[in-house]
Amino acid sequence: MTADAFLFWFLAALTIISALSVILMTNPIYSALSLAMTMVSVAAIFVTLQAYFLAGVQIIVYAGAVMVLFVMVLMLFDLKHELQAFTRGRFSGAFKIASIGSLAGLLVGAMYSARINSALTESSIAANATSKGAITPLAEELFLRNVFGFEALGVLLLVIAVGTVALSRSKGGTHARH
Amino acid sequence: MNHQLLVAILILSPLIGFLLNGVRFKHTNYIAAGAIATTAVFLSFVCSVLLFMDLVNAPENQRTIAVGFYEWFSVDKFTINVGFVVDQISSIMILIITGVGSLIHLFSIGYMHHDKGVTKYFAYLNLFVFNMLLLVLGDSLLTMFVGWEGVGLCSYLLIGFWFNDAAKAAAGMKAFITNRVGDAAFIIGMFILFATFGTLNIHELNALAPTTMEASWLGAVTLGTLMLFIGATGKSAQIPLYVWLPDAMAGPTPVSALIHAATMVTAGVYMIVRLNPLFVVAPNTMMVIAVIGAATAVMAATIGLTQYDIKKVLAYSTVSQLGYMFLAVGVGAFGAGMFHLMTHAFFKALMFLGSGSVIHGMHEEQDIRKMGGLKKYMPITHITFLLGWLAIIGMPPFSGFFSKDEILWQAYSSPRGHVLLWVAGAIGAGLTAFYMTRLMALTFWGTSRVDKHVHPHESGSLMTIPLIVLAILSVIGGWVGIPHVISESFGHIPNYWEHWLSPLMTKLPELAENAHGGHSAAEEWALMGISVSIASISALTAFVMYLKKGDAPKKFVEAIGPVYKAVYNKYFVDEFYFASIINPLVTGSRNLWYYVDVNVIDKATYKATDLVRGGGSFVRSLQNGNMQQYALYIIAGVAITLSLVLMR
């Protein structure tokens, strides 16, 4: 067994286990910590796929900013262990799990039938990276070809920031009387 | 004056009166309401007189005033114009309607002054006059039918005028529904005539009629005219549809005088006279008309013998006299029918108004057993009623004598008459004399049987003046149509009536062969003498029975017990109709309602709604507001779609 294969299986197991614990932990704080763990392991998987920049962004934005946001809110609410963490209804629960399982099976089956079986090798991106620096192709793609989308995202974030403030500071909705 | 304008004023004046009184129907000022209504009808009367004078002054072959107003509707080649015709026949009718109508309006002011709905009453009365004019003047059967329905409506409204009394409201409904039966036949008749001739214009129908000859004994024209006649039996209260008229006496008495004696009930006779060329080519229809007329005349007269309600007696008398009119038109004596229509309008309106005066003076008492000796309390009413009595029993020289005698002579001598028809008419005349004398004797003569608390009094001048005018008309009204045999003896007094109507009256085809039908003047004198003596004898008998020998009627009744009972109960015709038609209809309808409507139709619809509701509540349970449920649908949908894609 090669080191690559070992690394993949290790990271895959780590990702799955931590993701499962996100949805299975009854205490939201544990869920949040498990989510952070998932983020970090996904970042590591990005590294194995030679997307170093994205791995960094993943750590900083997700595991840093977003997770801090989640934990902050949880602390704010001071939520304890929940008695009813999962939805009720035996029938609908069974139906939900059945559809999840069948969809998962279908997805895996689809991928198996697609047969992208060529072994993972050094990609051309990495080859370019040695000559021009690892970040350059991404930056060119992002800031030259997709510059409109990038700017639109900036506007969106601004709107979101304002909206979030408006939502959370009012007491009974944005149009409540004082 | 412009004829179109005159006709417009003639017709619209009562309509405006109706609208004026109709919009202020809650007022109780009887003077104002009566003034408006009477003025409106009197204005119509003035117009009628002017039109009549114009006709008289016109040359004999141009005595038709036809005015068109506008096109009502047009379907393919079938066009109905709103137009009116004033000719020899309809001019007589509008004079009667507006003239007698004015007098009755005047009378109503006095009669109805205590009533709270007096304004509404006068509004209805004016609406009736408007519709009646429409009926009489309309130049097509359809326009006539509008008036025909309109007078039916007014009749219903006025019979049930005191609708708080359930029996009176029911009488109104009875009249309306019975008339509907006839009206349905009238419509069918119109269909048949339209299919045969392609027009409903009366003038065109009359012009086309002589060109057709009935091939079989029941051809299209016979069938069509028969249907029209059934319509006439409904409106004019003949067998078998006469049952509503006696009940119609529930309305105010002036209404009985105007609608149920003088005008509306004669509409059937008028319609047949109007279409006389059409009826002449259908001998079988005419035979049916004559037989039914004669039968009605006798049967209604026998019922009239037994009634104790003063208005019921007059009602059966009206049915009987209408029978005479139908007998006349049935044997082809259309002029005689119209003549009796006019004289009957005078004397029967007089008698109804007189009975109204009696009822008014007796404080709403209608039972003649509780009257008697009213002569000294109500002299004017008595005198006028007496003149009406003489007219109706056919005493010469009162108006009824001339018209009734003309009918009887024609029933005997006409090619389409028969001696049996004459016999029936003569028996009817005798019965009429008997029950009218009985009515006079029990009401006005003899000893008083009036209740001690009731103080009879003569009516006011508003009510007596119309009585006097009508009494004069009843006396002299017949002098315009004196038969030839009499006039020859008295030095050639012309028969104005026959002369006036003759251009519009079709001669029977059989008459062309032998001009006088092979009957001599001696025969006419003999028959006249027989009928007058029958009337005199039976009047005298009644006089003796009811005044001189108080117990004679009772003995006679006991002697013929069951027969009297049958007659007193009107031959159980109402009961027969109930048993044979109305009750099966009601039972059938109820069964249909219960077994078909409730059990089948309702259940089916309820089941359908249950199905929809069940489906709806199932679908609603899918959309329960639970977001996770919705997410589940997305996932399941994706799974299903993906599996379909992969399976291909």
Add this chain to the structure above:
Amino acid sequence: MPDISILTTITPNHYLVLSACLFMIGVAGVLLRRNLIVLFMSIELMLNAVNLSFVTFSHSFGKVDGQVMVFFVMTIAAAEAAVGLALAVSIFKRFKEVNIRFFEHLKG
């Protein structure tokens, strides 16, 4: 000796299957949990799974388009989390709880 190449040779398929598993875990969380914040976390899981697919394809096709898309997705995810948490805060202020049942007013 059985063929263990599927274990020893790592192909893009391995990454995609991992991505699918991660995605379905996120779906399961969305469907089954009642806590609003955990629901948002599950959505983050699903987004991460998608990101993983993008990166995988980017790597196997040798193009950076996929990575740009990941960049966008991350931004949207952060924005979505911010709005969602603001909503959660509003709900919490009103009901002192962040249960999904308070969002059950979308009934027919």
